Amino acid sequence: MNQSRRMLGLGAVFAIASVLAAQAAIDVVPWRQLSDRNVSPLGRRLMRGNTRAWFHAESDHLIIHAAQEPLLSESAHEAQWCLMEIGRWLDLPALEKPVRVFVVKSSHDWARVMQAATHGGDGVAAHLAGEVFIRRVPDEEKRYVDLAHELVHARLYLAFGDRIPLWLDEGLAEYLGWRVAAAYYRQHRELHLVQEPAPVDEAQWMTWEQFFELRDYPDDPERNRIFYRQSYQVIRFLVERLGEEHLGPFVRQVIAGGQSAEQLLRDEWGWETVDWDEALTN
Numbered sequence: 001m002n003q004s005r006r007m008l009g010l011g012a013v014f015a016i017a018s019v020l021a022a023q024a025a026i027d028v029v030p031w032r033q034l035s036d037r038n039v040s041p042l043g044r045r046l047m048r049g050n051t052r053a054w055f056h057a058e059s060d061h062l063i064i065h066a067a068q069e070p071l072l073s074e075s076a077h078e079a080q081w082c083l084m085e086i087g088r089w090l091d092l093p094a095l096e097k098p099v100r101v102f103v104v105k106s107s108h109d110w111a112r113v114m115q116a117a118t119h120g121g122d123g124v125a126a127h128l129a130g131e132v133f134i135r136r137v138p139d140e141e142k143r144y145v146d147l148a149h150e151l152v153h154a155r156l157y158l159a160f161g162d163r164i165p166l167w168l169d170e171g172l173a174e175y176l177g178w179r180v181a182a183a184y185y186r187q188h189r190e191l192h193l194v195q196e197p198a199p200v201d202e203a204q205w206m207t208w209e210q211f212f213e214l215r216d217y218p219d220d221p222e223r224n225r226i227f228y229r230q231s232y233q234v235i236r237f238l239v240e241r242l243g244e245e246h247l248g249p250f251v252r253q254v255i256a257g258g259q260s261a262e263q264l265l266r267d268e269w270g271w272e273t274v275d276w277d278e279a280l281t282n
């Protein structure tokens with residue numbers, strides 16, 4: 001649930017960050033002007049008690065800290081826009097506390113984040129209890145979908161805590177992360193992101209029982225990759241069948257518990273048959 005580990009190529013879109021014009025939509029403010037300075041121990045360690053060396057910005061429901069000002073400007077606009085889109089997609093209740101984002105530059109600092117993340121991997125982004133950590137280095141390749149992906153996790157966590165099943169949490173982060181990032185880069189940076197999903201051998205898919213019951217990420221990297229891919233495809237299938245506007249209500253029903261996704265689709269949404277295999281057909 002916590003850390004990005006997308007190896008499936010769904011978001012395998014790279015380019016040179018420097019070609020993008022940074023858009024400063026949120027003003028940089030001194031640390032003491034932030035409305036909420038209650039940072040996690042990891043966040044405090046990253047700033048090493050020297051909050052003046054970091055750059056900070058705040059807007060509605062977002063506080064962002066970055067090791068360098070250009071990184072702040074670029075990421076703040078993206079994060080703010082993506083958060084609003086995620087809220088709109090899922091029709092989520094207003095946040096009581098802001099999502100906090102740390103934009104980390106040095107490899108040393110990033111190693112601290114990876115140590116704290118419970119779920120290791122090839123991550124350049126992580127979500128931990130409502131805080132998003134992302135590594136960005138000026139003029140280096142970046143993975144465009146990662147920030148939006150982790151913001152979906154953070155937004156869901158702040159709305160529902162740990163009550164969200166793993167398949168739903170990861171599926172929403174994969175699917176919405178992709179949709180929202182693609183829309184952001186198209187509208188604001190004139191970039192068209194392209195999905196390049198790696199092929200999956202039919203025999204590799206998890207059984208639906210395994211998939212819906214999964215409580216922790218598979219240790220095996222290939223199995224983990226399949227889980228991410230399967231969760232993406234299930235959410236895409238649901239959006240196509242239910243309609244985008246019904247994703248939020250369906251998600252709330254699943255999180256409310258009591259009925260499986262399949263029971264809900266039959267009892268509440270009038271589906272005569274639920275054939276999850278259809279989600280895997282393309």
Ligand SMILES: [Zn+2]
Pocket residue numbers: 001002003004005149153170173174
């Ligand atoms: Zn994730």
